[in-house]
Amino acid sequence: MSVLTLYNSLNTFLILGALLFGMGVYGIVTRKTFIGMLIAAELLLAGASVNFMAFNRFTAPDPVVGQIFTLFIMAIAAAEAAIGLSIVIAVYYHYKSINAEDIVQLKG
C-alpha cells in the first residue's frame, strides 16, 4: 500500500470524513457566535456526505443511491443555512448581538 494509491482505499475516505466531523464538533462546541456555529454545522454535514459517498463507491451494489442521498443532504444543508441565517438576522435586529451568551431571555 503506497501513499500514492490512497485514493483506492475505503479507509482513507472514512478517516477523512471522521476528521471533518471532528472539526465540526470542535467548532460547534467552542464558537461563541451563531454564524460560527452554522459554519461548523456545514463541516459536520460535509463529513457525513463524504462517508456516504465513500460507502457508495466502495461497497454499495448500486452506486446511484449514495449520490442521490448526497444530493438530498446538500439540499437540506442549503435549506438549513437559509433558515438558520434568517433566524440569526432576526435575532440581531432584536438583540443587536449574535453572541449566543447574550440571548438569555428564556433562561430560568
Next chain:
Amino acid sequence: MISSTPIAAPPALLSADGLVGVIFLVMIGVTIIGGLIACNSERLVRAVAGLIVCFVGVAGLYYFLNSPFVAMMQVLIYVGAVAVTISFAIMLAAPEEQKKIGVSGPLIGPFGFGTAALIAGGFSVLAVRTEWPVIAKINDGSIKKIGIQLLTNYSMVFELISIVLLIAIIGALVIARVERKN
C-alpha cells in the same frame, strides 16, 4: 475516470497513476487545512473563506469517488450558494466588535478539543477495524444512470427536494422580514 480495480504495484511518482495520487494528496491537504481555518480562525470572514477552501477540497474527493456530478453540485451549491449566503449574513448581522470571535470560556477550548478528538478518533478506529463487505456493482453510477433513477425510482426525492427548498425560501423571507412601522 478512475478504474475500480485496485492497483497491484505502487506506481512511480511521475507516471499517470502516480500523479493522480499526488493530486489526491493535495486534495486531502486542501480539505483539512480549509476545515482547520473554518473552525479555528478568529474572524468570521476568514472562517467562511476557510469553509470555501474546504468545500473545494471535498469536491475533489467526490471526483476521486467516481462521481463528477456530485462534485459539480458541491461546487455549485456550497461554494456558490451557501458560502455567499453566509457572507451576506456576516455583512448584515455582525457588528464590528463581534466579527472577531473567541472561545466562550477558558475551559471550553481543551474540553471541546478533547470531545472532537475522541469522536474523530473513535470513528476512525471503528472504520479501520471493521471488515466492510464488498458487493458486485450492478451499474456504473454515471450521470445518465443518476438522471434515469432520479426521474423514475427516486422521483419522490426529487419532488421532496423542491418542496423543502421552496418552504425554506418562504420561511427565510418571513422570518427575516423587518416589520414596517406605519
